[in-house]
Amino acid sequence: MSGIVLSASVRQNLLSLQSTADLLATTQSRLSTGKSVNSALDNPTNFFTAQSLDNRASDINNLLDGIANGVQVLQAANTGITSLQKLIDSAKSIANQALQTTVGYSTKSNVSTTISGATAADLRGTTSYASNTALSSVLYSGAAGGTTAATGTTTLGATQGTFSNAVAVNAADGTTAVTGTMTLIGTTAATKIGTAPADGDTLTVNGKTITFRAGSAPAAAAVPSGSGVSGNLVTDGSGNTTVYLGTAAAPTATVNDVLTAIDLASGVQTSTITNGAATIGAASGATPSSMAAGIVTLKSSAGADVSVTGKADLLKAFGLTTATGGGNATATATRTTSSTSLGALITDGSTLNVDDKVITFKNAPVPGSANAPAIPTGFGVSGNVLTDGNGNSTVYLQTGNVSDVLNAIDLATGVQTATIAANGAATLAAASGQIASSINASGQLKLSTGINADLSITGTGNALNALGLAGNTGTASAFSAARTSGIGGISGKTLTFTSFNGGTAVDVTFGDGTNGTVKTLDQLNSKLQANNLSATIDANGLLTISTTNDYASSTIGSSAAGGAIGGTLTSSLTFSTASTPVQDVVAQTSRANLVNQYNNILQQIDSTAQDSSFNGVNLLNGDQLKLVFDETAKSSLSITGVTYNSKGLGLAALTSGVDFIDNAATNKVLTNLNAASSTLRSEASALGSNLTIVQVRQDFNKNLINVLQTGSSNLTLADTNVEAANSQALSTRQSIAVSALSLANQSQQSVLQLLR
Incomplete structure (x- = not known):
């Protein structure tokens, strides 16, 4: 190919086209991968930095699965702890049910002794009482000067009082002196009093009533029940009398009849009623009232002054007043005291209330004496005292003396007792160990309180004052004196118990409840509670000390439990041998079932x-x-596991007949359960803390991976907008380069065409 020669323009266009194609390929690669750096050739620094970040993110991401598994392990353990806690709570419920079940023993171990007279309020036993002596104020006789101390023979009654009108009272004719035999009504002026009483007129004598009636007195068979007739008088035996006047033509009632009626009311005379007939006679030592030569001698009894109230004209006719008219007038005869009587006389009807017994002072002759009523059935007479034998008495003022009052007080306090014979005679004798009350040489009553109750004397009338029981000022309304009380039988004695089942050894000293001594059952139980013992006492004074329910299975004084008894109290009281607890079969069966449930x-x-x-x-x-x-x-993070089966939690299987047999055994199980519960709560807290750490770190790693991946992407990712624009521009550039190359080729071909 070296023989091929390209023109400069073609070569230039080819190079341009090749460069554009390369750039376009790079842009299309970035668009297809989304990265601007796809290899170290693109950007070595960013490529290798991004690769390092991606590798670390990948490594951390691989750890997330292990962390997630760790979270589940922790959650599984936490779930287990939650379930274990519920099971522990169920076990607690079973143990608490055992506590609430009937105690597993019908009889708990106990020791007992009898404390005579002991009560829950005072465990010391029978409190002994001795009679005390209380002194009254000084009693004086009626001797001149008022300073002679009275004696036991000083009489309660005094010398009869006398009312005497020195002026003779004439009859209706104005010349004849009134005599006792004159009639009250009639037709002959010389034989009747000047002013006759009318039918229905009355006289009031010491609260008793004398009534005047026309006509003759009824026969004995016709008088009201309980009353009696004597001559022209009908009396009820209590001092109320009816005087029958007769008629003007045949008058019957006389002045002497009126004087007798007055004497019956004043107590100077008395009546004995038998089958409607009344026998009237003077009281012992008394002088009846009389009328002679126009002079009336009105007598009081020895036991009370006399007061006669009626129409003035009628009283004037008897010589009892100088007043006249239809209005009321009053004549009185006042007793006089003497060396043989008290200087302060007790009034009729006064009473003393002695320890809730009643002593009544009465102006009357003693029942059973001459011209006096018979002794009532069930009562007895001793001296001048009538008693019912139960402490209630009547002291008769006319002949009674200070000794009679002392005897009556002693009968009320129980210092003396009365034995009543069939004939009504009462024989008094001092109760065992008692000394009868007396009067000392100073004239003070020396009263014995007796042992039955503290002495308490209140009164009505003037009895408190007359007997020197109203205090030095004579204004006190009550007289009181406390008995001498001894101390209970176990006072000062000590009872001891050694430690019983781990309790606190007890030293109990019985006393008045102060300075740490024990008097009441509550105080004793407060002492015994710390040594797992309790005490009860019954109505017979039987003190029983037994175990508490917590230790119902233990025997007091045993070598295993302790609680040996001792102290000075054991020398005076004999405690029984500690009994062994007796199981309750039903309760123990119930507790055995709970043991099975627990296991x-x-x-x-x-x-x-x-x-x-x-x-x-x-x-x-x-x-x-x-x-x-x-x-x-x-x-x-390393988490060390625990062994939380029953043994790991400190829980052991229970044994029937040993565990749950009493509250103490049950409480031991509850203590272990509470400790296990606390252990689970502590471990749950630790697991929760660790779970929080792991979850925080899990979230941290996730976020860190995102940070690393984001950083890597920032280094390698392409900007698709920019790359798309580049791709479009390069496509245009490539199209232009192709067109330029085509033009360059055409130009070269044209030259070649010229060469042909």
């Missing part, structure tokens, strides 16, 4: 831990997971 849970824990694997790696079965995060293996 089934442990088997599920083992299988769950074994199945918590992914792709052959089990972090709950001791496997290790190593994850590489970069292409040089310099960045990695």
Whole structure:
């Protein structure tokens, strides 16, 4: 071909066309590959840099699969822990059910002793009481000067009071003196009093009523039940009397009848009623009222002053007032004290309330005495005291004395007792170990409180004041004195228990509950609680100390459990030998079933831990997971697995008859379960932390691959817009070059044509 000669223009056009073809081929290659650098010839620096970036991105991308697998391994382990936690919770539920099940023993180990009189409020036992003595204010007799001390024989009653009108009272004719035999009504002025009472008129004497009635007194068979007739009088036996006047033509009632009626009301005279007939007689030592030569001698009883109230004209007719008219007037006869009576007299109807028993002071003769009512059935009389035998008494003022009051008080407090005979006689005697109350040389009542209750005396009327029981000022409304109390039987004694089942050894000193001593059952239980023991007491004082439910299977004082009893209390009280606990078959069967359920849970824990694997790696079965995060293996994470089967969690299979037999055994299982639960939570936290690290690194690697690939692309990728424009331009250029070459060839051929 060397013989072929091309012209310069053809050669030039051929070279241009060849260059354009090369450029066009390069542009088309860039458009087809999308890269501007397809080989080291294109751009060695960019080509090899991009290749390095792509290689690193590829290496990191290869690590992502391992990281993803690691994430699944961690999630599988976390899923396993979640399931294990639920199984642990189920096991806890079984253990708690055992705690709530009936205690596995019908009788727990206990020791007991009886403390006489002990109660839950005071374990010290029966408190002993001794009678105390209380003194009243000084009692004085009625002797002149008012400074003579009273004695036991000083009477409660006084000298009868007398009302005497020194002016003779004439009869209606104005000249005849009134006598006791004069009638109250009639037609003859010389034989009747000046002012006659009308039918229905009344006199009031010491609260009793005397009623005047026209006509004759009824026969004994016709009087009201409980009343009695005597002459012209009908009396109810209590001082209320009806005086029957008769008629004007045949008058019956006399002045003496009115005076007798007054005496019945005042207690100077008394009546004994039998089958409607009343027998009237003067009270012991009393002088009845009388009327002689126009002078009335009105007598009070020894037990009360007398007060007579009625129409002034009627009282004037008896010489009891100088007042006149239809209005009321009052005549009184006041007693006088003496060296034999109290200086302060007790009023009729006053009472003393002694330890809820009632002593009543009455102005009347003593039942059973001369001209006095009979002794009521069920009652007895001793001296001047009528008693019901139960501490309630009546002291009769007319003849009673200070000793009678002291006896009545003693009967109320129980210091003395009364034995009542069939005839109504009461025999008093001091109760065992008691000293009867007395009056000392200074005139003070020396009252024994007795042992039944603290002494408490209140009263009505003037009894408290008259007996010196109202205090120094005489204004106190009550008199009281406390018994002497002893201390319970075990006060100061000590009871000890050595440590029982790991509890705190106990030293219990019985006392008043202060300074660390124990008085009540609650205080004792507070002491025993720390040593796993508890106490109860029954109504008979039986103190029982037993194990708590937590240690129902243990025996007090055994070598295995401890709790030996000792102390000074054991020298005065005998404790029973510690009993062994008695199993409750039904309860133990129920607990054995719970043991089986618990063991089934442990088997599920083992299988769950074994199945918590992914792709052959089990972090709950001791496997290790190593994850590489970069292409040089310099960045990695090693996760060491754990063995979380039942043994790895510290849980062991339970044995029927040993575990769950009481609350203490159950609580031990619960303690292990709580520890296992805490272990799982801790591991779950660690796995969560590691999973977070792996996921963060996984996301980092993904983003890094993108960065590397983007950097590589930036170095090698072509700009398709530019390359497309270049391709179009080169195509045009190629077309022009072909046309130029054609023109060059035509020109050369024309020259050749000329040469022909």
